[in-house]
Amino acid sequence: MPAICTVCSKGAILKRPKTGNALCKECFFHAFEEEIHHTIVHAELFKRNETIAIGASGGKDSTVLAYVLKLLNDRHDYGVNLVLLSVDEGITGYRDDSLETVKRNQEQYGLPLKIISYEELYGWTMDAIVKQIGLKNNCTFCGVFRRQALDRGALMLKVDKIATGHNADDIAETVIMNVLRGDIGRLRRCTAITTGTDGALPRCKPFKYTYEKEIVMYAYFKKLDYFSTECIYSPNAYRGFARAYIKDVEKIRPSAIIDIIHSGESLSVKKDIRLPVQGVCERCGYISSNAVCKACVMLEGLNKGLPRLGIGKTHKERRKMQEMLQQETGAADSTPCTDQSLKSSCKCENKTDQSECSSQTYDSDNASGCSTYSKSQKCKDGCSSTNPRTVAKEKLSIFGKLKQPPSIDF
Amino acid sequence: MRRRMMRRLLRVCAVCLKEFLGCFQVYVTHKFRAAIGKTKLVRDGEKVLVGISGGPSSCALLHLIQEGLSQRAHKKLRFKPGLIFIDEGQVVGQSLEEHKVTLTRIHSLLRQSGFPYHLCQLADSLDLERVKTLNACQSNHSAVNKINQSAMDINTCSNPVEGDKGDVEISGQDENCCDLIEMNREAEKLFAAQLGSIRSISGKEDFVRALRHRLLLEFARQHGYSKVMLGNTGSQLAVRLLTDISTGRGMQAALETAFADRRNTDMMFLRPLRDFSSKEIAMYNNLHRLECVFIPSLTTMGDVGASIEHLTEAFVTGLQAEYPSTVSNIMRTGEKLDSSSAVDLESHCALCQGPLDTDVGMSSALAALRFSLEISTMGKTNGERCIKGDNSVNNTNDELCSNGVNYDAKVECCGKSDGSCRSSTQLSVPDEGLVLQTLCYGCRIVAMEMDDVNSLPEFVMKDVAWRNRRSVMKAEIQDFLLDDR
Numbered sequence: 026m027p028a029i030c031t032v033c034s035k036g037a038i039l040k041r042p043k044t045g046n047a048l049c050k051e052c053f054f055h056a057f058e059e060e061i062h063h064t065i066v067h068a069e070l071f072k073r074n075e076t077i078a079i080g081a082s083g084g085k086d087s088t089v090l091a092y093v094l095k096l097l098n099d100r101h102d103y104g105v106n107l108v109l110l111s112v113d114e115g116i117t118g119y120r121d122d123s124l125e126t127v128k129r130n131q132e133q134y135g136l137p138l139k140i141i142s143y144e145e146l147y148g149w150t151m152d153a154i155v156k157q158i159g160l161k162n163n164c165t166f167c168g169v170f171r172r173q174a175l176d177r178g179a180l181m182l183k184v185d186k187i188a189t190g191h192n193a194d195d196i197a198e199t200v201i202m203n204v205l206r207g208d209i210g211r212l213r214r215c216t217a218i219t220t221g222t223d224g225a226l227p228r229c230k231p232f233k234y235t236y237e238k239e240i241v242m243y244a245y246f247k248k249l250d251y252f253s254t255e256c257i258y259s260p261n262a263y264r265g266f267a268r269a270y271i272k273d274v275e276k277i278r279p280s281a282i283i284d285i286i287h288s289g290e291s292l293s294v295k296k297d298i299r300l301p302v303q304g305v306c307e308r309c310g311y312i313s314s315n316a317v318c319k320a321c322v323m324l325e326g327l328n329k330g331l332p333r334l335g336i337g338k339t340h341k342e343r344r345k346m347q348e349m350l351q352q353e354t355g356a357a358d359s360t361p362c363t364d365q366s367l368k369s370s371c372k373c374e375n376k377t378d379q380s381e382c383s384s385q386t387y388d389s390d391n392a393s394g395c396s397t398y399s400k401s402q403k404c405k406d407g408c409s410s411t412n413p414r415t416v417a418k419e420k421l422s423i424f425g426k427l428k429q430p431p432s433i434d435f
Numbered sequence: 436m437r438r439r440m441m442r443r444l445l446r447v448c449a450v451c452l453k454e455f456l457g458c459f460q461v462y463v464t465h466k467f468r469a470a471i472g473k474t475k476l477v478r479d480g481e482k483v484l485v486g487i488s489g490g491p492s493s494c495a496l497l498h499l500i501q502e503g504l505s506q507r508a509h510k511k512l513r514f515k516p517g518l519i520f521i522d523e524g525q526v527v528g529q530s531l532e533e534h535k536v537t538l539t540r541i542h543s544l545l546r547q548s549g550f551p552y553h554l555c556q557l558a559d560s561l562d563l564e565r566v567k568t569l570n571a572c573q574s575n576h577s578a579v580n581k582i583n584q585s586a587m588d589i590n591t592c593s594n595p596v597e598g599d600k601g602d603v604e605i606s607g608q609d610e611n612c613c614d615l616i617e618m619n620r621e622a623e624k625l626f627a628a629q630l631g632s633i634r635s636i637s638g639k640e641d642f643v644r645a646l647r648h649r650l651l652l653e654f655a656r657q658h659g660y661s662k663v664m665l666g667n668t669g670s671q672l673a674v675r676l677l678t679d680i681s682t683g684r685g686m687q688a689a690l691e692t693a694f695a696d697r698r699n700t701d702m703m704f705l706r707p708l709r710d711f712s713s714k715e716i717a718m719y720n721n722l723h724r725l726e727c728v729f730i731p732s733l734t735t736m737g738d739v740g741a742s743i744e745h746l747t748e749a750f751v752t753g754l755q756a757e758y759p760s761t762v763s764n765i766m767r768t769g770e771k772l773d774s775s776s777a778v779d780l781e782s783h784c785a786l787c788q789g790p791l792d793t794d795v796g797m798s799s800a801l802a803a804l805r806f807s808l809e810i811s812t813m814g815k816t817n818g819e820r821c822i823k824g825d826n827s828v829n830n831t832n833d834e835l836c837s838n839g840v841n842y843d844a845k846v847e848c849c850g851k852s853d854g855s856c857r858s859s860t861q862l863s864v865p866d867e868g869l870v871l872q873t874l875c876y877g878c879r880i881v882a883m884e885m886d887d888v889n890s891l892p893e894f895v896m897k898d899v900a901w902r903n904r905r906s907v908m909k910a911e912i913q914d915f916l917l918d919d920r
Contacts, residue, residue, distance in 0.1 A: 031812045043804075046811040056810045063806050068798040204680060205754070207764040209771045218798060234803035270750050274681050277743055278637060280804070280880070281681055287800035287876055288685025291792040293773040 032056075039246075042238040042279055050246055057243050061231055062097055068218045070229045073104040075185040080175055081109040081130065081138070083123030086190025088130060088251040089240050090232060094188065095134050108182055112174045113142035114167055115150025116257065123252040133250075141178040143170055147320075149327055155258060157332040164262045165336050169319045173311060179226050187228040194237040194271060196230070197282045200289040201267040210300045216289035225312045236282060463711070463719050467499045470707045476695055477662065477705070479513040484660040485550075486651055487520050489541055489728035492708055495716045496666035497548055498725055499707075517660060518545050518552035521650060525558060525623060526630065526643055527731050540728045553654070557643065558626040560650035561892045629890055636733055636742040638881045641682065643733075645787040645878065649894060652702055652788070664705045670713040672706070673765040674751050678744045684877035687789035689772035698788050712762060784875035785898040786882070786891065791875050801876065870899050 028037040030049040037047035041056070048056065065071060079094060081087040091109060098105055111127045114120050124140065131138040144150050147170060155163050179187050196216060203212040214220055219229045232240065244251060259265065274281045294300070305311070306318035313319070326334025331345060450458045471477055485500065487493040500516055520541050524534045538554070545552040633639045655663050667675070672692045679688035690696045696704035708716070720727065734745040755761045782791045795801050867888045871879050873895075882888050889896065909916070 032810075041811060044808055044811050048811060052811075056807070059810055060803065060807055064798070064803060067796075067802070200680065201677070204677065204765060204768050205761060207768045209768060212768070234800060234807075266750075266754060270746075273740060273746050273750075274743055277740055277746065278635065278682075278880075281743070283800050283804050284683030284876070284880070285681055287683050287792075287804075288680040288688065290795065290800055291686040291876075292688070293686075295771055295773045298771045 039242060042242075042275075043236050043283070045279060053246070054243070057235070057239060058093060058097065058100075061093055061235065062101060064218070064234055065097070065103075065231055068229075070188075070219065070231060071103045071105045071186075074106075076106045076108065076183065078108050078110040078175075078179045078182060078184040078187045079136075080187055080189040081111045081127045082190075083111070083126035083130070083252045084190075085240055085244055085251045085253060086192055086232065086237075088126070088249055089244050090188065090190040091130055091134055091136065092247070092249055093243075094231070095136070107136050108184065109136050109138040110175065110178050110182065110184075110187070111138065111140045112171050112178070113140055113144075114171065115143050115152055117152060119254060119257050120151075122254070126250065126252040129250060139178055139182055141174050141181075143174065146170075146174055146177065147324055149324070151258070154327065154332070157327060158336075160258065160261050162333075162336045163258050164264070166323055167258075169323060173318075173320050176226055176311070184226070187226055189228055189230055190232055191230045192232040192235050192237050192240055193282050193286060194268075196233060196289070197271050197285040198264060198267045200285055201270060202264055205267065206263075209294055209298060212289070212292065213294050213300070216286060234283065234286070459718065460722065463715065464499065464502065466710055467707055468503065470694065470710060471705075474694060476703065477514050481514045481662060482660045483514045483516050483662045483664050483705075484651065484655045484658075485516045485518050485664045486666070487518050487541075487545065487552075488666070489520065489537075489544070489730050490666075491720050491725075491727045492666040492668045492671070492711075492713075492716050494544070494725045494727045495719050496664070496708055497544075498719075498723055501548060516550050516664070517658070518548060518550050519651070519654060520545060520552070520554050521647055522554065522556045523643065523647075523730065523732075525556070525626060526639075526733060527735075529731075537728060537730060544726070544728060553658075555650070555654070556623070557646055557650065558622040560646040560653070560894075561625050561629075562622040629885070629892065632884075632886045632890060633881060634884045636737075637682065637744065638884045640733055640742055640744055641787075641877065641881045645881075646892065648704075648787065649892075651704075652699060655702055660702075662703045662705055664707065666708050667706050668708050668711045668713050668716055669766050670751070670755075670762050672709055672769070673762045674744065674748045676765055676769045677751065678747045679877070681743050681747065682877050683880060684789065684875065686792040687787070687875070687877070689769060690789060692766065692769035692772075698783070698790065709766070784878050785870075785873040785895045785902075786878040787875065789875050789877075791873075793872075793876055793879075869903060870895075873899050873902055 028040075028047040029035070030037040030052050031046045032052040033049060035049050037049050039050070039053060040047050041053065071077065077094070079087065079091050081091060091107070094107055097103065098107065109127065109131055111124060113124060127138065127140075130136075142150075151163070151167055154166050158166065175187060199215045200212065203209075203215060218233050219227050221227050243249075271282065271285075274285075278284075301314035303312055303314055304316075306313040306321060307316055308321045309318060311318050311320070322334055323336075326332050331349070334346075477483065485496065487497060497518070504516070522534075522538065524537065529537070542554070545554075630639055630642065633642055651663050655661075676688050676692045679685065679691055684691075687698070690698050692709070694706055694709055696706070698704075719725075734741045737745060739749050740746055751761060751765070783789070784791055793801060870888045870891065871882060874882055882891060885891070
């Protein structure tokens with residue numbers, strides 16, 4: 026029995042993943058486009074005469090985003106100028122193919138394109154980074170670098186906003202991932218449709234309430250061309266777990282993705298929780314919540330041969346840095362503390378450092394961190410008593426330019 | 436390395452080098468006491484209702500309370516516990532024999548504790564008037580009672596504590612308690628009908644949970660308890676948090692995983708076992724050889740994808756195996772979330788009593804979903820529709836349309852976002868939109884799965900009618916109210 030479109034009562038050719046209604050092709054296009062228009066209008070994403078950079082990766086989200094934004098701009102007269110901005114991470118077999126798609130998009134939609142690469146910005150490609158760091162945690166590098174790259178590219182093009190193709194599934198995954206990782210600052214921000222309004226270039230997500238499957242369906246029926254492979258390094262990402270969970274929940278209840286976004290929007294954080302404060306990086310001038318931004322830390326680590334500087338546990342990395350310096354300078358610095366002991370209070374041999382002993386690197390209400398004054402907790406992680414004041418100044422410029430730099434809270 | 440091996444062979448504690456698990460006992464007791472004592476919420480002599488489900492964490496909780504209250508405990512706890520067991524056999528459709536077996540085992544378990552205990556059925560939540568008449572059954576174990584006599588007053592039950600009458604009383608009470616369960620047939624049928632009309636297992640689980648919460652609340656209120664204590668462990672609560680987020684109950688997630696759940700201003704729900712993992716509880720039970728009663732639930736032996744909660748449980752336990760800090764990370768995140776309670780009774784969900792989270796602006800997931808539904812079904816919807824992002828009326832779900840629900844077309848939304856929507860109140864059957872308005876996002880999903888929204892439990896419908904009357908009152912005096920909250 027052929028299904029009937031619930032809107033126009035003609036023959037239906039698809040079932041919407043979001044609501045389960047059967048629709049015909051035209052009505053689906055109309056619904057899809059109208060929903061995005063609704064999102065844009067009610068969240069006030071665009072203003073007249075603004076220049077918007079579309080983060081184009083050549084994948085389905087950015088291709089459809091470019092197409093739909095151009096369509097809606099013409100149809101509803103937003104009055105914005107659109108440009109395509111693409112980032113080349115230097116992943117062979119993945120990124121070079123997708124860049125071809127972006128170039129084709131540029132011709133098809135008639136939008137100007139700029140490509141910016143990691144090589145020219147940082148001097149490192151993702152392939153080289155993965156060779157240094159291995160297959161786990163490489164997504165952190167790529168993500169941090171890409172964010173800066175997009176911003177720098179956008180500044181070069183002098184745009185007012187960046188539009189990315191993050192869809193509802195991505196945001197739901199991010200919410201789940203932040204809960205699993207305990208990242209309360211990001212949890213609060215991740216469901217906002219426009220982020221980064223103060224200081225840096227604002228970024229918006231017009232696809233926030235659009236399901237990934239619907240994007241694919243739209244591209245399929247409109248015969249839009251895109252590059253559909255997964256990044257070759259992604260299978261080991263932590264996000265994969267959240268993604269698998271989301272896919273399973275969607276099977277049980279299709280509206281769950283929007284439910285998760287709704288939950289994320291209604292979460293509120295206790296007022297006395299310490300959240301990161303936005304500042305400026307000392308070395309590159311980019312926005313950062315610490316003295317030195319993450320990209321600079323990572324770069325420094327890569328250049329010095331300590332690739333895990335940006336991602337490993339801070340005190341362990343400092344200890345490694347310390348050991349490396351010891352080997353080089355031959356000077357006897359303060360010894361690390363007996364960190365394998367299971368005693369109830371953290372015994373740092375370097376007594377002057379006891380108050381700084383990693384307690385700054387964790388929140389005071391972090392149960393698994395090393396808190397020197399808590400009686401019932403055991404010192405699980407290695408406690409580095411390395412007094413930062415004894416660190417050699419010239420080599421470790423990353424820890425601050427002052428003679429007695431404060432320890433970095435990463 | 437060799438020392439470690441030797442230690443393991445000799446089963447000696449790594450901390451005190453004495454008998455294995457001695458320090459563990461201290462650790463567990465200390466954590467339990469610290470959880471209760473740190474928050475200073477339980478006062479001396481307070482009556483606390485303890486919910487026992489028969490599972491391992493409930494047994495551990497019971498044992499810990501017993502230890503804590505006994506004379507020889509160092510700085511013993513000072514509250515008066517009463518136990519309650521809610522029989523949920525009907526949810527899985529247990530037969531009468533299985534029912535009786537479970538009941539007798541639970542009965543003996545509760546009796547041995549020496550505290551006053553109650554038995555009731557989940558279906559009683561639909562008939563809250565009866566809850567008042569349920570008497571406490573008193574344990575007649577005289578030896579235990581002598582210990583407890585000094586600790587608490589035994590005035591909740593009419594049966595005297597005498598040794599020689601002991602046996603007769605016990606068997607008499609057995610029948611009494613089972614009889615109590617028998618008597619409530621109509622409520623049982625109603626409950627079965629309501630449960631049956633919810634299509635998905637996730638919806639059923641949500642519904643059962645809301646009813647259980649409500650029953651505990653009412654029971655505690657009517658029998659003079661001021662707090663309710665539940666035995667949820669950290670692992671269970673981590674699963675709970677993720678499930679709540681996945682079902683749209685983000686605002687209540689903080690309440691469900693906090694130590695003190697203050698969603699009702701007069702009754703506090705406490706969870707002293709929230710810092711324990713399920714492994715620790717299992718070890719504790721093993722150490723003290725505690726017997727648990729296994730009661731099957733809707734998803735026992737089911738497929739992983741049977742319900743959202745079941746899936747989440749599999750997910751969290753799987754992730755915990757690889758990343759051992761998962762559960763503690765999730766719990767830590769839950770602690771940082773705000774569990775501020777709602778201001779007045781009207782901003783509570785009628786079904787789960789959580790805060791209402793539907794007063795969101797136009798740029799929100801709720802509004803987007805509503806718009807999507809609208810635009811996908813434009814042919815079938817009623818002409819007078821109110822498209823606002825706040826507590827406005829009417830969801831255009833196809834199934835509901837076709838079931839002939841009483842769709843009164845005269846419903847209009849006055850556009851105010853405080854729920855004072857003046858819809859036509861002359862009907863005896865409240866309009867579906869009105870009912871949905873009083874529910875939070877998560878409960879709305881459950882309600883929309885039911886065939887008829889008006890078949891929700893009585894306490895929900897009463898709440899709806901009450902709010903309706905209040906909104907009419909408010910609308911009449913609207914012009915003269917100065918503080919329009």
